[in-house]
Amino acid sequence: MNFCQTSPRRSWVFPTVSLCCFGFFSMMKPSEPFVVPYLAGPDKNISLSMITNEILPIWTYSYLALLLPVFILTDYVRYKPVIILQGIKWNEME
Numbered sequence: 001m002n003f004c005q006t007s008p009r010r011s012w013v014f015p016t017v018s019l020c021c022f023g024f025f026s027m028m029k030p031s032e033p034f035v036v037p038y039l040a041g042p043d044k045n046i047s048l049s050m051i052t053n054e055i056l057p058i059w060t061y062s063y064l065a066l067l068l069p070v071f072i073l074t075d076y077v078r079y080k081p082v083i084i085l086q087g088i089k090w091n092e093m094e
Contacts, residue, residue, distance in 0.1 A: 019079060026086060 039046045039055065046055070074082045 015079075019083075022083060 036051055039051050040048055
């Protein structure tokens, strides 16, 4: 008589693991080690001190500033629309 037990997909474990895997793979950015050489290269010609002192702090703090509103929005709309929008965004960038 196991009719009262929930399936693994209905419990909290499966959605949590799925969201963690999606977050890990969506935040994995293999291009980041190449950003500084690209910006300092002949195409962009930006100095290393300008990259270190002006560009990278703005990049980091903009992620930090958007973290709380996106977290609250994600909890409010129950994750699915945010995941779909993020997937669409990444498809357009490629």
